Amino acid sequence: MADYKAPLRDMRFVLNEVFEVSKLWAELPALAEVVDEDTANAILEEAGKVTAGIIAPLNRSGDEEGCTWTNGAVKTPDGFPAAYKTYAEGGWVGVGGDPVFGGMGMPKVISAQVEEMVNSANLSFGLYPMLTAGACLSINAHASEELKEKYLPNMYAGTWAGSMCLTEPHAGTDLGIIRTKAEPQADGSYKVSGTKIFITGGEHDLTENIIHLVLAKLPDAPAGPKGISLFLVPKFMVNADGSLGEANSLSCGSIEHKMGIKGSATCVMNFDGATGYIIDAPNRGLAAMFTMMNYERLGVGIQGLSTGERSYQSAIEYARERIQSRAPTGPVATDKAADPIIVHPDVRRMLLTMKSLNEGGRAFSSYVAMQLDTAKFSEDPTTRKRAEELVALLTPVAKAFLTDAGLETTIHGQQIFGGHGFIREWGQEQLVRDCRITQIYEGTNGIQALDLVGRKVIGSGGAFYKHFADEIKAFTDSADASLAEFVEPLKGAISILEQMTADLLERAKSNPNEIGAASVEYLHAFGYTAYAYMWALMARTALSKQGEDDFYVSKLGTARFYFARVLPRIHSLSASVKAGSESLYLLDAEQF
Numbered sequence: 001m002a003d004y005k006a007p008l009r010d011m012r013f014v015l016n017e018v019f020e021v022s023k024l025w026a027e028l029p030a031l032a033e034v035v036d037e038d039t040a041n042a043i044l045e046e047a048g049k050v051t052a053g054i055i056a057p058l059n060r061s062g063d064e065e066g067c068t069w070t071n072g073a074v075k076t077p078d079g080f081p082a083a084y085k086t087y088a089e090g091g092w093v094g095v096g097g098d099p100v101f102g103g104m105g106m107p108k109v110i111s112a113q114v115e116e117m118v119n120s121a122n123l124s125f126g127l128y129p130m131l132t133a134g135a136c137l138s139i140n141a142h143a144s145e146e147l148k149e150k151y152l153p154n155m156y157a158g159t160w161a162g163s164m165c166l167t168e169p170h171a172g173t174d175l176g177i178i179r180t181k182a183e184p185q186a187d188g189s190y191k192v193s194g195t196k197i198f199i200t201g202g203e204h205d206l207t208e209n210i211i212h213l214v215l216a217k218l219p220d221a222p223a224g225p226k227g228i229s230l231f232l233v234p235k236f237m238v239n240a241d242g243s244l245g246e247a248n249s250l251s252c253g254s255i256e257h258k259m260g261i262k263g264s265a266t267c268v269m270n271f272d273g274a275t276g277y278i279i280d281a282p283n284r285g286l287a288a289m290f291t292m293m294n295y296e297r298l299g300v301g302i303q304g305l306s307t308g309e310r311s312y313q314s315a316i317e318y319a320r321e322r323i324q325s326r327a328p329t330g331p332v333a334t335d336k337a338a339d340p341i342i343v344h345p346d347v348r349r350m351l352l353t354m355k356s357l358n359e360g361g362r363a364f365s366s367y368v369a370m371q372l373d374t375a376k377f378s379e380d381p382t383t384r385k386r387a388e389e390l391v392a393l394l395t396p397v398a399k400a401f402l403t404d405a406g407l408e409t410t411i412h413g414q415q416i417f418g419g420h421g422f423i424r425e426w427g428q429e430q431l432v433r434d435c436r437i438t439q440i441y442e443g444t445n446g447i448q449a450l451d452l453v454g455r456k457v458i459g460s461g462g463a464f465y466k467h468f469a470d471e472i473k474a475f476t477d478s479a480d481a482s483l484a485e486f487v488e489p490l491k492g493a494i495s496i497l498e499q500m501t502a503d504l505l506e507r508a509k510s511n512p513n514e515i516g517a518a519s520v521e522y523l524h525a526f527g528y529t530a531y532a533y534m535w536a537l538m539a540r541t542a543l544s545k546q547g548e549d550d551f552y553v554s555k556l557g558t559a560r561f562y563f564a565r566v567l568p569r570i571h572s573l574s575a576s577v578k579a580g581s582e583s584l585y586l587l588d589a590e591q592f
């Protein structure tokens with residue numbers, strides 16, 4: 001596998017040249033104080049060094065060794081604890097955290113790039129700080145001041161970790177039917193009892209303490225999702241002076257043996273009357289979790305991009321070096337027995353598909369992160385509301401489309417290696433295995449698609465969708481003639497998406513199955529159109545700087561490939577959406 005190199009040039013292009021993000025920061029007082037272009041560039045450069053130098057070298061060994069469970073204790077792969085300590089001491093766990101409690105206070109658009117780097121370097125490793133940052137978000141937004149002061153500083157500092165305990169053996173997608181109980185105690189605390197499964201980082205040896213956020217039901221809770229509360233349950237109790245006390249009544253029953261992310265501990269967690277503290281009001285648990293979910297779901301989408309980027313870096317190096325057969329148009333490397341495989345049209349198709357989806361994904365995830373920053377920091381209520389609605393609309397697309405694209409790209413990266421992609425030595429097969437979970441956890445991609453169509457598009461009567469479509473139309477209307485080759489197909493895509501949206505709004509009125517029947521293909525058509533918008537924006541910048549260096553030539557060529565060879569996929573997606581639900585219900589369950 002090629003050594004990982006953080007794609008800093010492309011990150012700077014997206015942030016500084018395409019989106020000119022420092023202009024947004026200057027408009028948001030809370031960010032203007034902490035970040036400008038130079039600070040951001042320095043942070044990204046440093047993150048690139050840490051992730052490439054310290055974390056990437058543990059990727060393969062972490063996969064081969066995996067985590068081990070002995071009598072309730074979990075050992076992470078060799079090298080993980082020391083690397084985690086270095087990562088935490090650099091302030092990276094709290095990079096996006098609240099400065100009041102010791103976080104670095106960086107905007108999401110910066111922490112998103114750091115997430116991309118750490119997950120490219122080593123997805124299993126990246127999950128530990130990501131879960132901690134997610135838990136911190138919920139605590140900071142919904143817990144009492146006392147809980148925040150007691151727990152956040154050590155979590156941002158990385159000396160304590162966090163976990164999210166939602167899933168139970170019988171309840172994954174449908175959290176409304178969880179059975180974990182919380183009994184109120186006279187001192188205001190709760191006794192939490194139940195079994196959670198598949199808990200990432202539920203137990204490990206990286207930190208002194210682990211702070212679990214646990215969904216549970218109070219004795220008098222209403223049935224379903226409206227009866228769920230959220231509790232902070234520490235592994236070790238924390239004394240009034242902040243020192244660690246006795247062990248809480250909880251344990252890790254076992255860890256899962258799984259297809260990928262083997263260095264990430266996936267735990268069965270047993271809570272046996274464990275002491276917990278409520279976060280937010282009773283029965284507001286799911287809402288409190290949702291605060292963190294928009295951030296976390298974007299983060300999981302970025303994991304798909306990360307594996308795709310890592311796979312591409314190895315594939316491009318291999319395609320330049322591996323010689324096999326002659327180019328169809330005649331020998332290129334005449335001094336060699338055969339030509340490098342990068343001469344072959346099909347290898348170029350795979351490489352460019354990877355490059356265009358990765359770079360489109362980097363721009364799109366940065367765009368969504370900027371909306372998250374606007375929603376959080378803008379002082380203007382109208383601007384904030386629009387950004388919140390865009391975030392709501394685009395989060396399921398970012399989670400599902402980036403991870404579906406991630407699997408496609410890692411598979412192309414494996415295919416470019418031929419048989420060498422299937423064996424361990426080159427690392428491409430690990431990326432395919434690691435990427436696969438990103439389509440499943442944090443809400444399966446099927447559920448993301450239902451969320452997009454059912455709640456965000458139809459649920460808002462098309463209003464959220466209109467924000468995005470209007471922005472694209474404003475761009476295409478104002479673009480000059482030199483951009484026509486990008487703007488015309490973008491206009492075509494948005495008009496197909498518009499038609500699909502109008503049809504769906506109409507059909508859903510008479511048949512509820514129409515939503516689920518169309519949702520995955522609709523989300524993909526949405527994703528390809530969103531990436532087309534990103535590619536048109538990137539092409540505009542690249543055109544204006546053409547001739548400065550090869551980077552812009554490469555950008556323009558990749559933009560042209562995207563519009564010629566990838567965007568047309570929306571035609572077949574649109575045909576599937578139009579076909580509706582009828583053909584899905586021709587068989588009854590026994591006839592399958």
Ligand SMILES: Cc1cc2nc3c(=O)[nH]c(=O)nc-3n(C[C@H](O)[C@H](O)[C@H](O)COP(=O)(O)OP(=O)(O)OC[C@H]3O[C@@H](n4cnc5c(N)ncnc54)[C@H](O)[C@@H]3O)c2cc1C
Pocket residue numbers: 164165166167170171172173174197198199200201258266437440441442443444445446447450516
């Ligand atoms: C490695 C790993 C790490 C994880 N980490 C965590 C963690 O840290 N914390 C945590 O709480 N959980 C975690 N999970 C759990 C994960 O989030 C769930 O597995 C996931 O949400 C799906 O739930 P499920 O497995 O019960 O599948 P189910 O909910 O049983 O779904 C099975 C299938 O049915 C589909 N389906 C279900 N309902 C519908 C519907 N209404 N419409 C259409 N299709 C539907 C699903 O899309 C899926 O394809 C992890 C899982 C794994 C494997």
